[in-house]
Amino acid sequence: MNPVSTIFQSFIAYQRTAAIKGAIELDLFRAVAEGSATAEAIAARCKASARGVRILCDYLTVLGFLRKTDDGYALDPDTGPLLDPRSPLYVGSAIRFLASPVIMQSFADIAATVRKGGTLMEAGGATEPENPMWVDFARAMAPLAGLTAQLLANQLDADAGPAWNVLDIAAGHGLFGITLAARNPRARVTALDWANVLAVADENAHAAGVADRFRKLPGSAFTVDYGRDYDLVLLTNFLHHFDEEGCLAVLRKVHAALRPGGRAVTVEMIPDENRVTPPDPAAFALVMLAGTPGGDAYPFSAYQRMFQRAGFARSELHPLPPSFFRTVISYRA
Amino acid sequence: MNPVSTIFQSFIAYQRTAAIKGAIELDLFRAVAEGSATAEAIAARCKASARGVRILCDYLTVLGFLRKTDDGYALDPDTGPLLDPRSPLYVGSAIRFLASPVIMQSFADIAATVRKGGTLMEAGGATEPENPMWVDFARAMAPLAGLTAQLLANQLDADAGPAWNVLDIAAGHGLFGITLAARNPRARVTALDWANVLAVADENAHAAGVADRFRKLPGSAFTVDYGRDYDLVLLTNFLHHFDEEGCLAVLRKVHAALRPGGRAVTVEMIPDENRVTPPDPAAFALVMLAGTPGGDAYPFSAYQRMFQRAGFARSELHPLPPSFFRTVISYRA
Numbered sequence: 001m002n003p004v005s006t007i008f009q010s011f012i013a014y015q016r017t018a019a020i021k022g023a024i025e026l027d028l029f030r031a032v033a034e035g036s037a038t039a040e041a042i043a044a045r046c047k048a049s050a051r052g053v054r055i056l057c058d059y060l061t062v063l064g065f066l067r068k069t070d071d072g073y074a075l076d077p078d079t080g081p082l083l084d085p086r087s088p089l090y091v092g093s094a095i096r097f098l099a100s101p102v103i104m105q106s107f108a109d110i111a112a113t114v115r116k117g118g119t120l121m122e123a124g125g126a127t128e129p130e131n132p133m134w135v136d137f138a139r140a141m142a143p144l145a146g147l148t149a150q151l152l153a154n155q156l157d158a159d160a161g162p163a164w165n166v167l168d169i170a171a172g173h174g175l176f177g178i179t180l181a182a183r184n185p186r187a188r189v190t191a192l193d194w195a196n197v198l199a200v201a202d203e204n205a206h207a208a209g210v211a212d213r214f215r216k217l218p219g220s221a222f223t224v225d226y227g228r229d230y231d232l233v234l235l236t237n238f239l240h241h242f243d244e245e246g247c248l249a250v251l252r253k254v255h256a257a258l259r260p261g262g263r264a265v266t267v268e269m270i271p272d273e274n275r276v277t278p279p280d281p282a283a284f285a286l287v288m289l290a291g292t293p294g295g296d297a298y299p300f301s302a303y304q305r306m307f308q309r310a311g312f313a314r315s316e317l318h319p320l321p322p323s324f325f326r327t328v329i330s331y332r333a
Numbered sequence: 334m335n336p337v338s339t340i341f342q343s344f345i346a347y348q349r350t351a352a353i354k355g356a357i358e359l360d361l362f363r364a365v366a367e368g369s370a371t372a373e374a375i376a377a378r379c380k381a382s383a384r385g386v387r388i389l390c391d392y393l394t395v396l397g398f399l400r401k402t403d404d405g406y407a408l409d410p411d412t413g414p415l416l417d418p419r420s421p422l423y424v425g426s427a428i429r430f431l432a433s434p435v436i437m438q439s440f441a442d443i444a445a446t447v448r449k450g451g452t453l454m455e456a457g458g459a460t461e462p463e464n465p466m467w468v469d470f471a472r473a474m475a476p477l478a479g480l481t482a483q484l485l486a487n488q489l490d491a492d493a494g495p496a497w498n499v500l501d502i503a504a505g506h507g508l509f510g511i512t513l514a515a516r517n518p519r520a521r522v523t524a525l526d527w528a529n530v531l532a533v534a535d536e537n538a539h540a541a542g543v544a545d546r547f548r549k550l551p552g553s554a555f556t557v558d559y560g561r562d563y564d565l566v567l568l569t570n571f572l573h574h575f576d577e578e579g580c581l582a583v584l585r586k587v588h589a590a591l592r593p594g595g596r597a598v599t600v601e602m603i604p605d606e607n608r609v610t611p612p613d614p615a616a617f618a619l620v621m622l623a624g625t626p627g628g629d630a631y632p633f634s635a636y637q638r639m640f641q642r643a644g645f646a647r648s649e650l651h652p653l654p655p656s657f658f659r660t661v662i663s664y665r666a
Contacts, residue, residue: 002655003411004477005613007424010353010396011431012620015440016346019619022443049450052622054608055629056447059619061609063343068609078336091340098344107348110355114389117382144337275387276394276401280338286352286392287345289385296388322335 017099019059024083024092028056029065029075033084037072090143097140102133106290118293129220130194134172138200142173145236149179151320152267155327156232158183164231167192167257169221169250170238174201174214176267177234181210192217192224221250226257233258236267237325240284243294244306251310258332264312266303266328267320273299280324303328350432352392357416357425361389362398362408366417370405423476430473435466439623451626462553463527467505471533475506478569482512484653485600488660489565491516497564500525500590502554502583503571507534507547509600510567514543525550525557554583559590566591569600570658573617576627577639584643591665597645599636599661600653606632613657636661 023029031045039054046053057073060066065083066073081089097103106113106121113120153159158179163186168177171191178201181187189210191201195218205214217224221238233254239247254264269281276282281297288295296302300317307315313333320327356362364378372387379386390406393399398416399406414422430436439446439454446453486492491512496519501510504524511534514520522543524534528551538547550557554571566587572580587597602614609615614630621628629635633650640648646666653660 002657003415004424004480004655005657006397006412007353007415008427008431008613008657010349010398011428013349014347014351014432014437015616015619015623016343018347018440018443018623020340020343022447025444026447046447048444048448051450052447055618055622056443058608059616062612062616064339065343068607079340082336082340091337094341095344098341099347104347107351110351110389111358111381114355114359114379114385115381117385147337274401275391279395280341283348283392283395285388286348289388290348290351322337324335324338324341 016063019056020063020065021095021099023056023060024095027085029083029092030085032066032073032075033080033086037074042073089147093140094144097137100133100136103291110290113290118289119291121291130196132196134194134197135200138173138197142175142204145173145175146179148267148320148323148325149175151323152176152265152327153179153183155318155320156180156265158187161187163187165229166190166232166234167226167230168234169254171201172197174204176236178205178208178210178214181213182208188213188215190215190217190227192219192221192226194218226253228257229259230257231259231262233262233264235264237269239266240268240288240297241292241295244302246294247306248309251306255311255332260332262332264307264330266330267325268328269297269324270303270317270326270328271297271299273301275299278324281326300328349396352389352396353398354428354432356389356393357428360418362416362425363418365399365406365408366413366419370407375406422480426473427477430470433466433469436624443623446623451622452624454624463529465529467527467530468533471506471530475508475537478506478508479512481600481653481656481658482508484656485509485598485660486512486516488651488653489513489598491520494520496520498562499523499565499567500559500563501567502587504534505530507537509569511538511541511543511547514546515541521546521548523548523550523560525552525554525559527551559586561590562592563590564592564595566595566597568597570602572599573601573621573630574625574628577635579627580639581642584639588644588665593665595665597640597663599663600658601661602630602657603636603650603659603661604630604632606634608632611657614659633661
């Protein structure tokens with residue numbers, strides 16, 4: 001690409017977020033998926049202006065989310081199933097969290113954030129107690145998390161697993177633990193999170209038919225008593241919020257709560273040791289700079305060191321394809 | 334790219350804008366260009382935290398604006414000259430306009446904008462009289478415009494041109510007309526814009542040494558008397574703000590102001606007839622939807638029709654490589 005275009009497109013990248021957010025709010029992808037093809041037909045379906053729909057659909061075509069032919073617009077075959085609300089793969093709701101006012105606000109002044117070296121948000125930003133953003137997170141991110149949770153269940157061979165006693169720390173939507181319970185009929189899950197967030201996880205446990213093997217443990221991961229004799233402790237997209245000492249405080253509690261032979265399972269945005277590849281997890285470090293006092297996208301070596309300091313015997317890094325997440329499996333021994 | 338990544342990156346694209354804006358505000362590219370390579374050295378130079386600089390530089394490496402090696406960070410050879418403030422090719426100031434609060438605000442609710450079919454901003458948005466955003470525009474966009482103006486001067490063979498009498502409509506920074514005058518010592522330029530904006534053009538005319546052949550014509554392109562007997566009338570990034578009837582009102586005045594044999598020269602974001610390629614001009618239509626009541630990124634056929642309706646004999650479309658602008662040359666005959 002022309003280097004001026006490269007720069008120009010970064011300068012105006014916020015327009016991409018605004019456009020796809022607008023399309024999701026208009027339910028435009030559903031209209032196209034259901035067969036409305038022309039700007040006029042989509043406009044009628046979305047109760048919008050034909051001029052506005054034509055310009056937005058052309059823009060979405062430039063981004064690659066729509067295809068345009070003489071007959072009108074159609075969903076892109078690759079991303080379409082992820083943007084069609086009727087599809088089991090739909091992840092569009094994630095924009096309600098990823099481009100929520102509170103997270104966008106944390107990016108309002110990156111120069112000042114870099115000067116300070118941490119979030120400008122008050123009260124520790126994303127990590128403050130009972131922050132309602134995590135209720136929104138639990139609802140908006142559930143579809144994307146549900147896909148990742150299936151990948152994790154495959155990786156742990158949940159269907160063939162023994163009678164696991166699982167602790168899901170900062171469970172959020174609860175889907176990582178719930179999916180293990182759904183795939184392993186002998187597994188029991190304890191979900192730890194703020195009480196307001198666990199209400200969402202509870203709904204998901206009922207919907208998955210595992211409510212009788214699902215227990216809520218409300219409170220802070222730093223202060224609540226975890227209980228003991230867990231086979232698996234899940235740490236999914238949680239440790240990135242904290243500095244190493246914060247992580248260590250949690251990991252020591254995790255180590256104490258595992259039975260001998262138990263495993264801590266960390267699902268995270270983990271860049272390579274160079275911290276600049278692959279793009280999704282590497283870029284995620286900036287989200288933590290903007291939103292937390294000391295969080296980071298830690299490379300595997302940092303997790304290895306932290307788990308070792310907390311008393312774990314060893315840690316393994318696993319990819320979780322096709323997702324951009326990676327898994328660290330740490331053995332209590 | 335993984336389709337989940339494609340979608341995810343659009344959802345969080347606003348973070349790219351925030352990051353590069355922060356880097357420019359920190360003068361980080363200058364620090365790297367001058368030889369600060371490690372996060373610590375750059376942090377000392379930019380009066381920022383090493384942690385914040387490390388995370389921002391890694392992010393800029395993911396975007397491709399920096400290279401990272403064991404020795405630290407360096408500018409990317411392609412985009413570096415455009416981001417190094419010491420370079421004559423520097424265009425970083427453009428972010429002050431392209432990601433200004435007023436333009437970003439116009440993207441705050443694209444769903445509502447598409448429902449309405451035009452800007453949600455009051456008083457006609459960007460097109461209201463004496464809007465101070467155009468003073469910011471004139472200062473911030475001058476470097477990028479200066480590069481494009483040289484390309485236009487090449488295309489018109491300004492160095493070998495006769496004693497042109499040039500009218501530069503909505504001159505802004507004035508650089509399109511000023512560059513013609515700088516390259517053609519016999520050319521005289523009349524710059525039309527709001528009085529507050531012409532103050533910036535006046536500075537640029539003095540800096541270019543053409544002030545004695547530069548005349549200011551303050552007012553609205555819709556109402557001010559243009560004068561007559563112009564050889565060239567420049568319409569640079571102006572017509573896109575208006576609907577076809579608005580453009581036509583201007584073009585009729587342009588036609589009347591040209592001498593026989595004179596030309597109207599339109600420099601614009603002009604997509605192909607399909608309105609979805611090439612990406613930069615095609616995407617620009619959304620900026621006009623968000624910011625104006627009836628503006629657009631018109632394809633050539635629309636300009637051809639408008640100039641014909643205004644009385645012009647014929648119009649030609651020319652590329653303006655390597656920029657993403659195109660030129661329409663319309664002959665009064």
